[in-house]
Amino acid sequence: MSRSLVSPSSLKRKRPETQLPGLVDAEHAILNLIKSKRDLGIWTREIKLETKLADNVVTKSVKSLLAKGLIKEVVNIQNKAKKTYMAVEFEPSKEISGGEWYNNGELDKQLIDALKLVCFRYMRMQKVATLEGVHNEIKKNGVVTFDISSQQIGEILNSMVLDNDIIEVKSTGLGDYYSIPIGKTCYRVAGGAGVAKGPRMGAFATIPCGACPRISLCTSDGVISQSTCVYYTKWLGIDF
Amino acid sequence: MVSPHGIQFAAHLISSFYGELCSKVCECLLRRGTLTLAQIIQSTELSRENVINCLRVLIHQNCVQAFAVQREGAFGEAPRIVTQYMALFNNIIHKLRAPKFMQIVSEELGKDGLMQHGRLSLKRIIDRNEQTAGSSDIHVVRESFIRLLNARFIERCPAPEPFLAPPAEDEAPAKRRGAKSAKIAEPKTTEQRALAAAAPMESMRFLMEMDDLPEKNDDESSDSVTHRKKRKQDVLKSDEDVLDANDKKEVLWRVNFEELVRRLRTKACISYVKTKINDEAGIVLSAILDLSGRPESRQKAEKTAYLSINAIYDEVIKKEGGLGMDFERIRVSLNQLGCETLSTGLDESYSIGTHLSSFSYFNAVVESVVLRRYGREAYRVFRLLSKAGRFLETDKISDSTFVEKKDAIKILYKLWKDDYLHMEKVVSSGARQSLFLVWRVNKQTLWEQVLDEMYHAALNLRLRIAHEQDRGKEVLQLPREKLVGELEKKYKLLGKVRVILESSLMNLDEAIMLFHDF
Numbered sequence: 001m002s003r004s005l006v007s008p009s010s011l012k013r014k015r016p017e018t019q020l021p022g023l024v025d026a027e028h029a030i031l032n033l034i035k036s037k038r039d040l041g042i043w044t045r046e047i048k049l050e051t052k053l054a055d056n057v058v059t060k061s062v063k064s065l066l067a068k069g070l071i072k073e074v075v076n077i078q079n080k081a082k083k084t085y086m087a088v089e090f091e092p093s094k095e096i097s098g099g100e101w102y103n104n105g106e107l108d109k110q111l112i113d114a115l116k117l118v119c120f121r122y123m124r125m126q127k128v129a130t131l132e133g134v135h136n137e138i139k140k141n142g143v144v145t146f147d148i149s150s151q152q153i154g155e156i157l158n159s160m161v162l163d164n165d166i167i168e169v170k171s172t173g174l175g176d177y178y179s180i181p182i183g184k185t186c187y188r189v190a191g192g193a194g195v196a197k198g199p200r201m202g203a204f205a206t207i208p209c210g211a212c213p214r215i216s217l218c219t220s221d222g223v224i225s226q227s228t229c230v231y232y233t234k235w236l237g238i239d240f
Numbered sequence: 241m242v243s244p245h246g247i248q249f250a251a252h253l254i255s256s257f258y259g260e261l262c263s264k265v266c267e268c269l270l271r272r273g274t275l276t277l278a279q280i281i282q283s284t285e286l287s288r289e290n291v292i293n294c295l296r297v298l299i300h301q302n303c304v305q306a307f308a309v310q311r312e313g314a315f316g317e318a319p320r321i322v323t324q325y326m327a328l329f330n331n332i333i334h335k336l337r338a339p340k341f342m343q344i345v346s347e348e349l350g351k352d353g354l355m356q357h358g359r360l361s362l363k364r365i366i367d368r369n370e371q372t373a374g375s376s377d378i379h380v381v382r383e384s385f386i387r388l389l390n391a392r393f394i395e396r397c398p399a400p401e402p403f404l405a406p407p408a409e410d411e412a413p414a415k416r417r418g419a420k421s422a423k424i425a426e427p428k429t430t431e432q433r434a435l436a437a438a439a440p441m442e443s444m445r446f447l448m449e450m451d452d453l454p455e456k457n458d459d460e461s462s463d464s465v466t467h468r469k470k471r472k473q474d475v476l477k478s479d480e481d482v483l484d485a486n487d488k489k490e491v492l493w494r495v496n497f498e499e500l501v502r503r504l505r506t507k508a509c510i511s512y513v514k515t516k517i518n519d520e521a522g523i524v525l526s527a528i529l530d531l532s533g534r535p536e537s538r539q540k541a542e543k544t545a546y547l548s549i550n551a552i553y554d555e556v557i558k559k560e561g562g563l564g565m566d567f568e569r570i571r572v573s574l575n576q577l578g579c580e581t582l583s584t585g586l587d588e589s590y591s592i593g594t595h596l597s598s599f600s601y602f603n604a605v606v607e608s609v610v611l612r613r614y615g616r617e618a619y620r621v622f623r624l625l626s627k628a629g630r631f632l633e634t635d636k637i638s639d640s641t642f643v644e645k646k647d648a649i650k651i652l653y654k655l656w657k658d659d660y661l662h663m664e665k666v667v668s669s670g671a672r673q674s675l676f677l678v679w680r681v682n683k684q685t686l687w688e689q690v691l692d693e694m695y696h697a698a699l700n701l702r703l704r705i706a707h708e709q710d711r712g713k714e715v716l717q718l719p720r721e722k723l724v725g726e727l728e729k730k731y732k733l734l735g736k737v738r739v740i741l742e743s744s745l746m747n748l749d750e751a752i753m754l755f756h757d758f
Contacts, residue, residue, distance in 0.1 A: 077645065098645070099639060101642065106644070107642065107643075107644045109642075112642055155639075155640070155642075158640060159620065159640070159641060159642050162619075162620040162623045162624055162640075162641060163616070163619070163620055164607075164619075164623070172571070172572070172575045174568065174571055174572055174575075175568065175569075175572045176572075202608050203744070203747035203748045203750065203751040204605060204608070204609060204690075204693075204694055204697060204748055204751055205605075205608035205609050205611070205612045206612075206744075207697060207701070207744050207748065209693070209696065209697035209700055209701075210608075210609050210612060210613070210693075210697060211609075211612035211613050212613070213613060215693055215696060215697075216658065218696070218700070220248075220699070220700075220703055226699075226700035226701075226703045226704045226707070227703065227704065227707045229700075229704075232700075232704060235740075236708075236737045236740060236741070237733075237736075237737075238708075238733060238737060
């Protein structure tokens with residue numbers, strides 16, 4: 001038995017069984033499609049391609065579903081221009097949202113900085129701290145409103161290591177490490193030189209050439225040269 | 241191969257010390273590699289006489305090494321011996337460090353004149369001392385000479401023109417013996433072989449034999465240093481005009497740059513550790529390096545020998561600030577320094593990597609440049625890749641460094657464009673084909689790139705010093721009395737500028753010296 005092609009308009013008039021009352025077929029089809037994408041979501045153009053429904057039908061249905069609170073719009077970190085929709089019962093996956101540190105498609109710098117500060121203060125007091133110690137401190141401190149995981153704290157600490165604000169060390173069980181098992185990874189505030197300080201190590205970075213974005217274009221007799229260099233003039237404090 | 245700005249910088253130094261012509265010859269050798277006299281003449285378009293004079297100066301000043309090779313004759317002619325010349329880049333750059341070297345020597349042993357004069361025989365040293373100091377006490381001079389030798393600040397000069405046997409003869413027997421018994425892991429370049437052949441034997445290098453000491457009444461005329469009696473070379477046909485046949489009896493001595501660089505490096509190592517960790521770690525490191533002494537051979541020792549904790553303690557308490565340290569605190573410092581320990585029963589000993597890479601000096605220099613040039617986020621990105629030591633994908637980088645993904649891409653692209661990173665495109669196969677970009681720090685190319693930039697910066701500093709002097713020459717030439725009001729201000733400003741530039745150059749040069757050795 002072959003099925004005859006049903007026109008979209010006839011779909012509308014039919015009222016087959018639906019799980020949810022008050023939904024027309026188009027809305028139902030679209031809702032099912034969105035639900036099937038679970039936490040990845042789907043964007044408008046894909047809905048149109050997969051359901052093969054007319055543009056205006058899709059637009060109207062989506063609007064209606066939103067109004068009924070059955071789907072929600074989420075920001076897709078991969079491409080903020082794509083309007084992405086998801087069933088309300090799902091949370092956006094990391095791929096879409098960017099992860100716990102993203103808020104509405106933007107990196108939540110305030111949160112990150114606040115956490116870094118708390119970690120740093122704690123470590124400065126303790127001299128040496130383990131991941132667990134810092135985690136407990138954060139939870140106790142109440143600086144975050146959500147349940148922050150140990151892994152997330154680890155990410156913050158790693159970022160601080162990259163900033164050279166703290167260093168990662170292994171416990172020797174001696175001295176400051178006496179309460180920490182030997183070999184365990186812990187953190188301490190970086191010593192005097194956060195970033196290569198002192199004339200020798202920073203020798204290149206502290207002269208204009210070290211910081212110059214145009215060094216590859218600089219030649220001794222070119223337009224950009226040591227004689228004409230404005231960075232030099234500024235650094236030397238001369239203007240005659 | 242020397243980097244482009246390295247060559248420019250070296251040529252500039254030669255020009256400042258020995259003139260334009262020498263600089264041209266030197267630059268020619270640096271750019272084009274080892275050449276014969278004829279090739280140099282052709283390339284520089286200077287007269288034969290000029291080239292010969294320049295080569296003589298450069299050889300005497302230890303900036304060029306000559307060596308002889310056998311060339312196959314063309315069209316059935318007999319093989320000829322040809323003299324080739326190679327520039328010694330490191331020694332040229334050392335010219336800039338002469339004041340620092342002299343300071344080290346005078347700190348340890350009092351004044352010395354050998355530094356400025358390239359190479360001298362003991363007799364010449366005595367003569368010079370007579371001329372300058374006015375005294376001719378041969379024993380005083382000899383004693384100070386021996387002190388310099390024992391401290392290894394001076395060494396025997398290399399052979400003026402060693403002969404390199406044709407490599408073909410060496411290779412055949414090696415092949416017969418089989419690859420496994422081949423002694424050399426990598427084939428040495430001609431230049432490496434020449435230097436090895438020229439170098440005095442390790443046992444002779446710092447040895448002064450009794451008959452080296454000249455008699456008081458010598459019949460040799462007191463010629464100037466650069467002029468010697470010509471003597472026919474019977475065995476080798478060489479460039480006689482260039483290489484004054486050295487009296488085989490007269491041993492020549494020169495500054496031992498290796499020792500001076502080693503001392504500067506040790507000093508810098510300790511200073512770096514003091515800033516990076518703390519003073520105590522610096523004291524402990526200094527004790528370890530003192531106990532370890534210097535490596536016996538020309539090879540740089542990768543690690544010190546294992547030293548017992550007792551020996552380290554005994555050395556530490558002798559040091560300034562070390563008296564108050566106990567075993568516990570020494571152990572903490574040893575751990576911070578990253579020492580390897582070896583505990584067998586009651587013995588507890590430690591060893592440390594002597595190379596500066598152990599103290600992540602290279603990383604510190606490059607990271608500070610990245611921070612200043614590209615900003616803090618780039619600094620994090622770079623450090624992540626540097627630590628990872630492998631390819632990382634863009635998203636992973638942005639997640640780990642808390643940098644917005646769109647900013648991460650911009651930073652990575654900028655670093656890649658400036659040759660600080662490698663990038664590759666990876667296409668993932670599967671249901672959805674997507675293109676990923678992966679990034680990596682390649683330490684070797686990065687080192688070359690940054691070192692070249694440092695030479696560039698050093699050259700810029702020197703040229704700017706000359707430029708400022710030139711601009712202010714009218715003021716500088718005025719007599720003191722006329723320097724009032726505006727002119728006095730300008731004069732002071734010129735002085736300040738000069739101090740900034742010259743001290744920056746000194747610091748940068750030290751950084752180059754350490755960086756170069758990485």
